[in-house]
Amino acid sequence: MKFSPLLDELIQSLRCLPGVGPKSAQRMAFQLLERDRKAGLKLASALSSAMSDVGHCQSCRTYTEETLCPICASHKRGTSSTICVVETPADVLAIEAGGHFTGRYFVLLGHLSPLDGVGPEELGLALLERHLASGDVAELILATNPTVEGEATAHFIADMARRHKVMISRIAHGVPVGGELEYVDSTTLALSFNGRLPL
Template identity: 60%
Template sequence: MAFYLLERDRDAGRHLASVMAASMDRIGRCESCRTLTEAPLCSICMNPKRDQGLVCVVEGPSDVAAIEQATEFSGGYFVLGGRLSPLDGIGPEELELGRLRQRLAGGGVRELILAISPTIEGSATSHYIAEMAALAQVPVTRIAHGVPLGGELEYVDGGTLAHAFSGRLPV
């Protein structure tokens, strides 16, 4: 891309540079859900049609985009901006879990949905948040883990298969 801009379109390169610089200054985090936004509150938190009684906890702003695109979810979000990882110095403070605790303690949250990747660090993060929600007596759910759609059983790893098996559902 750099070669293309240098050889063919220097004006576009300058424009891209100025847009990037402006975004770096202008885009901040939503005061409520912590996703990336230009305004103090993001468009989802501002939308009165979204049901803020359902809160979906995700790792990053890209997960918000993925869920908005793939599902009919009409609740609110809480964006962690990472996963708990004590070895990298990322603890509950770095993920601003205090804000989530406040939101849970404030009442009005009927269901906390954990949409965190089922990796080792992600599972630890889910566990921590689930305990936090249990203290605030808010019901917690997590998105299903199992065989991906279109996936052949034969090529699925053993851990996923075991998980899918133990988590089988009535048809």
């Protein structure tokens, strides 16, 4: 037995969300129908305008519906001479939550992965090279994830940036604050020794 066509379609459509299986989709549909149809309608309109209108910032490639994202459009940060390269827009948010970085970003929207057909072109590296060639950039901070693909991407970008007169740095790998040495993996420990700083 199935529900009515509209309800079936709603449950089926909800499954496009990551981590939502048949049971969760059913629960979500019932919850919205039962408790909060207004919120459901609001979600529908938010979804449809975001899917149609959100594009990429022409300077840093993060998601925005304007030509430039708020950071690139800001007078103070948009012309900063420090660019931080990250993999995803969520990484921008994580760094911004700290509030210590005052430069601008460049969002790769992925990492190099030749098997999946993701090369330099898909990561917008031509745009990044134009930024570097403009002479406005003094330092490039590589903040890709400390994974195999992230490291490979960082090295590829570093090679590219060396052709321009730019200082290149990689964020430090080491023991996270609040972590206990006993439970940190050996690779991280080794990196924390290699990256030790004089006191």
